[in-house]
Amino acid sequence: MAVVLGPNRYGKAETRLVRVVRDGGVHHVKDVSVSSALSGAMEDAHLAGDNAAVLPTDTQRNTVYALARKHGVDQIEDFALLLARHYVDSQPTVHHARVEIEECLWGRIRDGEESRPPGERHSFVLSGPERRTCVVHHDRDGSTTVTSGLRDLAVLNSTGSEFFGFARDEYTTLAPTHDRVLAAAVRARWRHVSGDCDFGASYSEVRRCLLEAFAGTHSLSLQHTLYAMGRRVLETRREICEVRLAMRNKHHFLVDLTPFGLDNPNEVFYAADRPYGLIEGVVLDDDAPAARFAWE
Numbered sequence: 661m662a663v664v665l666g667p668n669r670y671g672k673a674e675t676r677l678v679r680v681v682r683d684g685g686v687h688h689v690k691d692v693s694v695s696s697a698l699s700g701a702m703e704d705a706h707l708a709g710d711n712a713a714v715l716p717t718d719t720q721r722n723t724v725y726a727l728a729r730k731h732g733v734d735q736i737e738d739f740a741l742l743l744a745r746h747y748v749d750s751q752p753t754v755h756h757a758r759v760e761i762e763e764c765l766w767g768r769i770r771d772g773e774e775s776r777p778p779g780e781r782h783s784f785v786l787s788g789p790e791r792r793t794c795v796v797h798h799d800r801d802g803s804t805t806v807t808s809g810l811r812d813l814a815v816l817n818s819t820g821s822e823f824f825g826f827a828r829d830e831y832t833t834l835a836p837t838h839d840r841v842l843a844a845a846v847r848a849r850w851r852h853v854s855g856d857c858d859f860g861a862s863y864s865e866v867r868r869c870l871l872e873a874f875a876g877t878h879s880l881s882l883q884h885t886l887y888a889m890g891r892r893v894l895e896t897r898r899e900i901c902e903v904r905l906a907m908r909n910k911h912h913f914l915v916d917l918t919p920f921g922l923d924n925p926n927e928v929f930y931a932a933d934r935p936y937g938l939i940e941g942v943v944l945d946d947d948a949p950a951a952r953f954a955w956e
């Protein structure tokens with residue numbers, strides 16, 4: 661038997677960066693968490709303890725802050741591309757860089773601004789648990805992949821959802837329904853055809869497609885809705901070739917009010933936290949270019 665080193669990568673995970681841009685009295689905030697992972701000629705580091713090829717993770721954290729100061733942080737995909745190219749282009753031992761960014765979304769607080777001098781806007785409120793995400797890979801061979809996404813996008817249809825005709829066995833107790841509440845926490849990731857894109861506009865439009873398809877589909881299951889959402893993105897946005905969705909089904913159970921002499925005509929629900937149905941699927945163009953390392 662011979663023991664060999666398998667695939668490996670290393671980096672600094674979840675560097676928290678908040679950047680404030682002051683445009684006169686109008687301020688903008690970018691609040692991101694950056695994770696970098698480098699791979700390449702790291703055999704000696706693992707086999708012999710020789711760190712000559714190892715750019716410290718401490719340096720990777722510093723690089724996030726330095727490049728944020730020098731170049732700003734606008735679209736997270738562009739900042740991830742900047743970082744990934746920086747590592748591969750500046751370190752001969754780094755053959756591949758993966759940069760993942762998650763962004764907290766701050767909206768403006770408009771209430772109260774009228775009490776300030778005109779043009780002063782510097783108050784923000786976090787837009788719920790939803791996060792915008794991206795993963796960029798850049799390889800020494802010149803190839804780059806970009807996936808964008810979101811997570812913890814909570815959606816709910818209070819009608820227009822059915823679930824019936826499902827398989828049954830001796831353990832099945834679920835009653836078929838032709839009118840239920842459909843609620844889900846959505847994680848969506850989508851693969852760009854190329855690294856050259858207006859990522860801000862693309863993100864807004866993909867998010868809009870996902871929401872429109874969720875709201876506009878008479879659902880026969882979450883699987884049915886998932887496919888409709890992915891399909892809407894692919895049919896609307898030519899810059900996207902693949903969509904991966906994971907939907908946490910937030911089950912809403914009708915509460916039995918008969919002990920209290922009350923009816924419950926689909927109005928009072930118990931929203932269960934767990935367990936939850938987890939519905940996952942990939943929807944893609946049948947002529948999508950090879951994904952290579954995009955999903956790693």
Ligand SMILES: O=c1[nH]c(=O)c2[nH]c(=O)[nH]c2[nH]1
Pocket residue numbers: 823834880881882883909937
């Ligand atoms: O949309 C649904 N898909 C399922 O697979 C499933 N299973 C279940 O119990 N409820 C639901 N709902």
